[in-house]
Amino acid sequence: MAIVINLDVMMAKRKMSLNELSEKVGITLSNLSILKTGKAKAIRFSTLEEICRVLQCQPGDLMEYRPGEP
């Protein structure tokens, strides 16, 4: 998919673990892992809002468009 998720980058910047993020956002660890590894097919606005709130970032910081990516 041409949309690349940079969740791990933002988590590293905020020095936050996956466990901590999942607790604060309120979604399961497996779902967060799906998002982090780029396997997710879609993301709800509510989830995106929560992640942005917890990581104090913009949606654009979490994902970027890279044409030509499989």
Next chain:
Amino acid sequence: MNQQNNKLELTDILYWLFKFGFWLHLIYIIIQTASMFRIAKDGGVEARISGNFYLWSEISDWHQTEVKSKNEKQEIPFLLTHKKTYASYHVKLSQGRNLVMIVNLIVYHAIWLCITLIFLRIFRSLKNGSYFQRQNITRLQLIAAVIFVAPILKQIYNLQFFAFSQENITITDYNLWMRKDIFFLPAWINSEMVFGFFGMLLVLAITEVFRKGIELKTENDLTV
């Protein structure tokens, strides 16, 4: 919530019906195979193929005619039960042919038994709440294939038997024809084959619905 409970109950009923049907089918096959072997041991096999032959006759009641073999070397006592255009055969064949017929019958029933088993597994998966499984697609495709192929196999068997009958027997005053099921189609295509074809299309359509359902479920599972 109530609606969901009702659906589950219906699935339960269908599951138990298919489970009962499976065992009933199995018992039927065992009994029929045993009886076939018993008849074969006596030197012949009873083959009832009704409705596949067309017989010109004015007799309106069930009538039996003993038919003699064309080939004098082969002894084929052939009893023909007929009424107007319908005829059924009771024929004693050689041991080799008996075996072929018995194997054919067992294979034919075994295929349908497998289908009952596949249906049972589909309903078990529905009963357990796992509606959209990849295995269910394969199972439905297998059912579609059998629905289409089984009547063809049966008809091939009928045609072979018909050819054998035409070559080897003579019936005084009667002409033997393949019965035409559907007037605009050739006689070798019977209604079972046509229903099989449309049944296959129907099951394939259901398979596509299942495939789409699995795609949607996967997409839903991967939505965070």
